[in-house]
Amino acid sequence: MIAQRALKTLEYDKIREQVANFCTSSIGKTQIEQLIPETDYEKVVELLEEMDEGLSILRVKGNVPMGGIFDIRASAKRSQIGGMLSSSELMEIASTIRASRILRNFIESIEEEEDIKIPHFIERKEQMPILTALQHEINDCIDDNGAVLDSASVTLRSIRQSLRSEEAKVRSKLESLIRGSNASKMLSDAIITIRNERFVIPVKQEYRAHYGGIVHDQSSSGQTLFIEPESIVQLNNEIGRLKVKEQVEIERILLELSSKVQEVSHELFILIHILGDIDVILAKAKYGQANKCTKPKMNDEGYIRLVRARHPLISIDEAVPNTIEFGHDITAIVITGPNTGGKTVTLKTVGLCTLMAQAGIPVPALDGSELAVFDQLFADIGDEQSIEQSLSTFSSHMVNIVDILSKVDEHSLVLFDELGAGTDPQEGAALAISILDEVIDCGARVMATTHYPELKAYGYNRPSVVNASVEFDVETLSPTYRLLIGVPGRSNAFEISKRLGLKESIINKARGYTGTDRHEVESMIASLEESRLRSEREADEAHTLLEEANHLHKELEEKLKTYDEKKENLEKKAKEKARKIVDEAKAEAEKIIAELRKMREDASHAVKEHELIEARKRLDEVAPIENKVLKKQAQIRERAQNLKVGDEVKVLSYGQKGTLIEKAGDHEWVVQIGILKMKLDESDLQYVKPDKQQQTVTMTNVKNRNSQVKLELDLRGERYEDAILKTEKYIDDALLANYHRVSIIHGKGTGALRQGIQNYLKGHKRVKTFRYGEAGEGGFGVTVVELK
Template sequence: MTDSFQASYKKLEYEKVIQQLSQHTVSTLGRTKAQEILPSIQEDQIIRDLEETEDAVMLLRLKGGMPLASYEDIRPHLNRVRMQGTLNGEELAQIGRILRTIREIKTFFTKVEEEKIPLKRLFEKIRDLDTFAKLERSIFSVVDEGGYVLDDASSKLKGLRQGIKQTESRTRQKLESIVRGPQARFLTDALITMRNDRYVIPVKHENRTTFGGVVHDQSSTGQTLFIEPQSVVDLNNQLRQYQVEEKNEINRILRELTLSIEPYREAIGHQLNRLVELDVIQAKGRYAQAIKAVKPRVSNDNKVALLQARHPLLNDDEVVPNDIVIGEDFKTMIVTGPNTGGKTVVLKTLGLLQLMGQSGLFIPAEEDSVMGIFSSVFADIGDEQSIEQSLSTFSSHLTNIVSILSDIDEKSLVLLDELGAGTDPQEGAALAIALLDAIAQKGSYVMITSHYPELKAYGYNRPETINASMEFNVDTLSPTYRLLIGIPGRSNAFEIARRLGLNDMVIDSARQLMSGESQSVDQMIQDLESKRKEAETRAEKAKVELKDAQKLHRELKQAYTDYQNEKDALKKEAEKEANAYVEKAKLDADAIVKDLRQRQLEGGQQGALKEHEFIEAQSKLSHLKAEEETLQKNKILQKQKRKRELKVGDAVEVQSFGQRGTIVEKADNKQWVVQMGMLKMKLPESDLVQLKQEAEPKQKVSVRRTSSGGVSTEIDVRGERVEEALNRVDKYIDQALLANYPQVTIIHGMGTGAVRKGVHQFLRKHSQVNSFEDAPANQGGSGATIVKFK
């Protein structure tokens, strides 16, 4: 990296962006790693980094992010393990917390994969992430989160600590009897304290021999002595012995636990590095959310189109978004306009967003923005006057530009602020043009800002070069900070002077002093601005109309999709109901045939009904269930069979059975009772095709009428007591079964829910009920129950 390239990072404030990014990490290791991020010039690396950031943004949106808890730098701990040192409890707890975080991340991604969340890179990133569940359990069976060695770490430690507690309790009891008893008058204060890890009491100097024992300390005045009374010396000795043994036992436990880490040391170090990478990736996602950034598309031929781009370090209420385009139709952009109009901000925005994109960061712009891949981004921005080196602003800028010219190539992006400023205007303009020609010869991409009118003509005449300007509102005498590509900036001095009250005569005189060329250029720019505003108005109108048309198209497309889905669903439901009806008819027919056989056997009528006739009937009945797709076939035949009105006595063909029969009775508007040999069945009119009447002697048929015309398909028991309602429902279901209803509706209302509960309990026990459920919302919801029979 060249010095001028690195200096451009600072001028473009790239380091500030990286600093903001690092604040979204959860660890010092992640923060350090984030601060080391640099732009890449490798397309595959850039795409991979952007896709990792995209995965992080998706996980933050759908799952709240990866379960990354704050973790410490355990590399020194692992190094001490390598040197066979012993870790303390806190250090072991830190390792344990990292192992737990690794395990939780592995579990998290397993669930994400099960949920089929379409990640592009992170599944591959965590594929070799190992867990150390056994070691993690071992650590946390010895120490807690803060590193304190638990009592249950060993039976010996538990016994020692119990001994410490008991000895401390006895010692305090003895001392309490002194500080609370009659001997308290010999003390300077009624308290128990510690000196040299031993319990003592504050005794007045003149009473030092009252309690015997050992003096461990005295006050600064010498009036108070901290004495260990003779009565507790043995207890303190015993306590001290317990404490020494406790310390030795803790050291032994920690040493053994440290040794158990050694086989996993290198693997843990590797997993720590992967954890840091995930920390940085999630930080990129959080930063993208914070600045409302999007993933740019990558153009390897450097056709940059940053749509509604914003400077990431400016507040949303301060920044005006701009479309910044370079690289396709032109490689050089010359931005002119008034001071404080936003030219420098646009310059920095282009350079900074390009550096962010090449670093794998999302950019604050609109969707479908395109970034390039530049080998280097150079910037000469701001006042570089150097007092130490006795360099003027012009000299300092020129020194930077000379350095830049020596480093650029055909894939460099050059950003120059106020090119040629700081010297004689005529010479400065000539020098600026010469520098632009030199940069163009290198094939670099360049955006400059300038005040020189000569550069406006340069931008118009040179190939692959375009003028641009920052819009200025003459009415309010203030800049709008909008970048206008294709229109050079014009002087607004005369308009501003008139607004500020300067005499028109003076303004007209000034106009006459301007050269004709300058006036014509100014007029040309004014006309361009007028046409641009007119074009913007038309474009905005077209944009609204296009948006409305796209919305209508989406709605129509969705409506068509919904229609197709509903049609398919209704078709499947109809086929399902038809098959269910046929299946029920088959069961009914089987029952009739069985009944006929039984009656034949009981009656002893030999030859009246042949066995092969029963077999043939059952074979045909077994094929009653039609394939779902064939139920809607033969539409022409269905139309033909409805041409003539059916009546009692007509010969018909039953389509579902493939049998001939005779109509003996009309059951209701859509159903007829048909005699087929020994079988008599109630069939829908749509299943019957009228046949030509054959000349054959009529047979007298005995008919037993069963009509369902008087039974409703629903019953209302609202307002009744549970017992009364259940009695009515029981009788009603019997009637519905006799009427061959496939389903009925019981209206019980909501109320307290007692009737509904009772009805549901009754239905669960009924032998003929197949299923029941609450009615749809538009049919009563939980206030009614739909019952389906077997």
């Protein structure tokens, strides 16, 4: 167990207070107050894993339902000795059971998800006693405000019904009194009130005798008396008797419920303990979220590596992060430097982070940090001068150090602040070196701060010790609080004095007193600092570039993966769609071929031309889309190659039609677009086929016309207006071609197109008669026209 002295010195209790603020129940806060660091490695690992599960839940779900939990241990204890619990205590028990049920369901819902693993929470959920029956029994008798319900028993309902009836009688009688003809004169106010649990009315002093009865109270002035009129005394007595019966019945109900609580009191204690544990785990996780903490990796080898760690009790904005590593080859760090430079803060950062990790609390450091589990942690920090014992600062520290030396071993972490201070510098330095040797020889991990220059050379003479210092900015005359591992501290006295205005001659004279060796050491330290700063700058730049490169690499990988997935999905969908289209086309083509074969085999059936046309059209329609598109593109390319002056074309880049004026090069044409003439590339031009009607108008030769006019007009699929225009033109062409009979194919459909065509034919002066087609001519889908 970690000594209480170290916990107090490092202000561990303040960490507990901060974590406790994130608890949602008094149970959790009580357990946090008793939270101490564990020294068993397996237990520490388990605590941190539980906390990490809590962090995972908070990250994914945002929050955990922990409301409605009360510390019901005192109530459960009283029920065990046969005490009667109050209605509010029973309500708290029911609320706590309900909260445990909601929490259990919440954990079960997470358990079903594959992306979150919470074995410790699931284990605690399995350990929760299920007391839903008791919750329902209490809720059936007591409401959320702690009042006993009428439905708690048949007797209580009957008593309360009688009570309400009697109260209504009293109010009715009193209301008749306060509404009487003289009531406004004799009463101070026309109201009914209650005194000593009896219904009364406020009567003026001088009219007391008029109402008789009992005076229960009077106003501060004495002018108003609160009188229970004689006429309602018996009714009030009956109300009082019923209230006594009501209270007796309520106590009976509460005793019955208390006995049921007694039966499961042991389970309630287990439930409260588990709910408190979960509240503590989540409080640690919430603390970690709020303070940007992480779960450190733990070891039992005494190795410490804190990456950009901050003091937990200093705000994030003010704390200066430092990276600290020792425990394998290096078992001790000696920090030198001026006061107020951050040496003590560094010691406390290491000590507090160690205590927090061993208590299962995340530490204020970056991912990749690692801490050791120590059996003992000793801290000799600060001025602990004891006035009561009349001990000096040096004596007080030495008493503590003697105690530490008697207990320290290889499983200990020791923190010394200003080791050997408070006495003669030479003797203090010698003692400090000797004490450090003793502790290091025991195998303990040590961090020590000191003012003594003699200890600057200590790290160079011992392979397991490293020097360190806190950085000081000579320009601003202030510490930066950055820890410099491997570089001993400089006094900076000459530089500071120079910047503050001390004469150069005095400073040079002082330098002469320090000796050559001291000057060389200071120069060496200055050179080391300069080299360190340069290497840190370069390392930071390299790290930044590496992070950017890693980020870009990761981003590109994700984009490539997404692209490949989309490409694969699109190809898959395209292949599936193409296969489906081809299958449908094959099926339709086979169906059409089968119909044609059937027509051919049917000797009695003469295949009409329009039926062949319809079949051919259906075959064209079932051709795969890809083939149609390719065919159309090939036609466009062929037409583009055969363009000639006078052709009408569409300019693809502008979406406008124009006429070819002349060829301007191998692949260029001059195009007239409205009033504009433009030189355009042949690839930007699309041949536009002239309108059929326009072509027909240009054909004036009757023989040519005759050779092109068919004996039937197919209007299926045409809009009504277009169909009428085509019918009109077709009749004219047929007459010019000297046809006496033609067929108009309009299909059966809804009959609208057929009716419209026939209405037009009725009014045409060159139409002799018309009729529907025979069975072999297309039936109602064809109109046969006789021309004059």
